[in-house]
């Protein structure tokens with residue numbers, strides 16, 4: 690079992706393979722999107738997210754969530770994912 694605390698959230702996005710709701714999982718190092726039924730997940734490091742999906746506008750910081758989710762979903766849809774070893 691992972692000692693690291695992680696947050697899990699079910700989305701209304703559907704798995705392109707089985708049609709189940711996809712899950713978004715976040716821990717201190719990664720954000721993952723995947724299908725709990727097919728057990729296919731794609732993962733992005735937070736470091737990468739901070740580098741690519743955060744925009745600075747003066748004092749404001751925007752996290753481009755929609756683009757981030759879209760990219761993760763595209764990876765799932767194009768079957769660019771990791772086999773999960775999570776039990």
Ligand SMILES: [Zn+2]
Pocket residue numbers: 704705706707708709724725726727728
């Ligand atoms: Zn699925």
